[in-house]
Structure formats: structure tokens, C-alpha cells
Amino acid sequence: MxxxxxxxxxxxxxxxxxxxxxxxxxxxxxxxxxxxxxxxxxxxxxxxxxxxxxxxxxxxxxxxxxxxxxxxxTTNETLWFRDKFPFELMANIILPEYAAVGRPIKIWSAACSSGQEPYSLAMTLLEFQQKRPNSLAGTSIVATDLSPTMLERCRVAEYDPLALARGLTEEHKRQFFEPVANQKSMKVKDNVKRLVTFKPLNLLESYASLGKFDVIFCRNVLIYFAPEAKSKILRQFAAALNPNGVLFLGASESLAGLSDDFDMIRCNPGIYYRKR
The missing domain is CATH 1.10.155 (Chemotaxis Receptor Methyltransferase Cher; domain 1)
Structure with a gap:
């Protein structure tokens, strides 16, 4: 044995x-x-x-x-629209801000696990565009992860009933998913998938190949790193953000003692960080 x-x-x-x-x-x-x-x-x-x-x-x-x-x-669990407020802040503050200046934005979902976060961001964008047609055309989402297994699962974009029950409303399922033949699973519709590009990346390595971003989501990830690694990652995030770019961290995560590159923006509910 x-x-x-x-x-x-x-x-x-x-x-x-x-x-x-x-x-x-x-x-x-x-x-x-x-x-x-x-x-x-x-x-x-x-x-x-x-x-x-x-x-x-x-x-x-x-x-x-x-x-x-x-x-x-390094395979971690995730769910759709985790904690809700980051996606509400995107819909109510960040996306309108960029729509007002009339240009598309580039979003990065770092350590995307099995794809729920980047696809939740894509759904948030599509819902915003339903209310404001022709806005933010050309917006794109890059999602990265260390795990080849997770990235392949993301690209397939099929989710079983247990995964579908974690954070998705019936309206989300109706709008953005379709049944998988002869299975109880559902898959993300092509109009959602088209918005997201998946790439392998170790957060300890260079981000230069990804280009610059307006928004970075790195939620419930830094808690797994040592303080020195956290500081390095945050420096690289700041370098990867355009001026006034936005960083979202997990609800239990903080920049205290790790980075001076961001200002905390308090909202009700939730917070995000703006590059100085």
C-alpha cells in the first residue's frame, strides 16, 4: 500500500x-x-x-x-462575482469613468483559477454595454494563472451544477450560459468568451509581455505569499498599470507596509486602490 x-x-x-x-x-x-x-x-x-x-x-x-x-x-477554489462589491464598483464607478472619456480599457485578472473572475468581469462589461450601447467597444480582459490545468479549464468554459450554484443568478445563467449536450453542465456563451484571453504567468516573473492595464484584479491571492514576494508583486502591478490605474485586492488583503504606490479609495461598500 x-x-x-x-x-x-x-x-x-x-x-x-x-x-x-x-x-x-x-x-x-x-x-x-x-x-x-x-x-x-x-x-x-x-x-x-x-x-x-x-x-x-x-x-x-x-x-x-x-x-x-x-x-x-497551487489550485485554488473560486466562485462567481466573489464578494459582489468589486463588480458593483466596476459597473457603477470604473466603467462609467472610462466610458466618459470614450476609450476602451484593458483589464487583467491575475491568478484567475478556473475562470469565474474573468468571466464575471466580462458579464459585468456586457451588462454595462446593454445599458450604454456603443460604449467601451474594444475593451479586453487578460486572465493569467500559473496552472496549465486551470487555464485549459478556463478555455473550455464548462461548469458543473455545483460551480454554477456558487454566485450566479438565474438571470446570469439565462443570459450568458448555454446547456452542454447530454450533460447537466453549462458553458459560457461565445460573446462572453471572446472578451477574455488566457495566458500562463507566474506572478513572481516579469509582466512585460502582457503590456499595460487600466484595471488589475488580484483578489485573495497575495495572502499565499511571503511579505517580500507581496511587495515585489505590488511593485510590478504598479509598473503594469497606466496612470491612475485601479487595483482590486481581496476583502481581507491590505497594502499596509507593502507598497506606497497606491491610494486607498473607500466606497460603500468596499475599497479599491488607485495608482499614484
Whole structure:
């Protein structure tokens, strides 16, 4: 029977490896998380023990093994229109601001997981354009993630009933989704999908290839990074934003002690950050 235990020394080595590769910081005594995420890979890579799998990933020249291990450890859960207020602020403040100056905007959904955030942004844009026809034509959304598995799921854009129940109204489903033949799943309609381009990106690496943005969503992501990595990411976000560009973070995340590049804009409800 496969041995899924991981000694403290090996766990600490793996923690260091994961942080170096992805920026993700595992807490102490999270061996259970490593076991649950990596167990399915043991048979695939012919490993009898978790120790063997982890050591191969850390030292192997087998890129596929390394990618799949990091992929499994960095896959996060998400939902549609998470926390609501960022999307309401987009609809009520940010999109009207750019529509008033008559130019399209470029939006980045960083660490997009399985696609709910960028597609929620696309739906927000389409609803805005229904009320204000011909506004913000040419607006685009770039969505990035470290995980190849997540990016492929995003591009397919099919969601099962459990995923569909998390944050979507019946009106959203009626307007922006269509049934998948012979299944209970639904897929995002083409007019929504066309607005979003998915690309692989490690947030610890350069963003130069993405170009400049007017709005960046990076929500409930920084909590997984060490302070030094958070500061680096925030500096790079500031450099990637156009003048007066906007940054949205998660409800529990803060820039305090990490960045002086942004002003906090308090709203009711919620907050966002404006590049200085």
C-alpha cells in the first residue's frame, strides 16, 4: 500500500521548494494538504511513497512532474462575482469613468483559477454595454494563472451544477450560459468568451509581455505569499498599470507596509486602490 506520510524535514524542504517556484507559502504542519493534493500523482509517476514523489519533484529534470506537482499545490477554489462589491464598483464607478472619456480599457485578472473572475468581469462589461450601447467597444480582459490545468479549464468554459450554484443568478445563467449536450453542465456563451484571453504567468516573473492595464484584479491571492514576494508583486502591478490605474485586492488583503504606490479609495461598500 502506498505510504503517503511525509517527515518534518522533507515537508520543510518541500515548503522551501514550493515558495521558490511559485511564491506560495505553506504554513507549518500542513502535511495533510500536501498528501491530499499530491496523492493522485503517486500512481501516475510510479512512486510508492510521498517522500519519493516530493524528492523527484524537487530534484528531477522531469519538467512534467515538476509542473504537475506545482499545479496540484497551487489550485485554488473560486466562485462567481466573489464578494459582489468589486463588480458593483466596476459597473457603477470604473466603467462609467472610462466610458466618459470614450476609450476602451484593458483589464487583467491575475491568478484567475478556473475562470469565474474573468468571466464575471466580462458579464459585468456586457451588462454595462446593454445599458450604454456603443460604449467601451474594444475593451479586453487578460486572465493569467500559473496552472496549465486551470487555464485549459478556463478555455473550455464548462461548469458543473455545483460551480454554477456558487454566485450566479438565474438571470446570469439565462443570459450568458448555454446547456452542454447530454450533460447537466453549462458553458459560457461565445460573446462572453471572446472578451477574455488566457495566458500562463507566474506572478513572481516579469509582466512585460502582457503590456499595460487600466484595471488589475488580484483578489485573495497575495495572502499565499511571503511579505517580500507581496511587495515585489505590488511593485510590478504598479509598473503594469497606466496612470491612475485601479487595483482590486481581496476583502481581507491590505497594502499596509507593502507598497506606497497606491491610494486607498473607500466606497460603500468596499475599497479599491488607485495608482499614484
Amino acid at each position: 502506498p505510504n503517503k506520510t511525509l517527515a518534518d524535514t522533507e515537508y520543510n524542504q518541500f515548503k522551501h521548494f514550493l515558495e521558490q517556484q511559485s511564491g506560495i507559502v505553506l504554513g507549518d504542519n500542513k502535511q495533510y494538504l500536501v498528501r491530499s493534493r499530491l496523492s493522485p500523482l503517486m500512481a501516475k509517476f510510479n512512486c510508492d511513497t510521498m517522500t519519493q514523489l516530493v524528492k523527484l519533484a524537487m530534484g528531477s529534470s522531469d519538467r512534467q512532474l515538476r509542473v504537475e506537482v506545482i499545479d496540484a499545490m
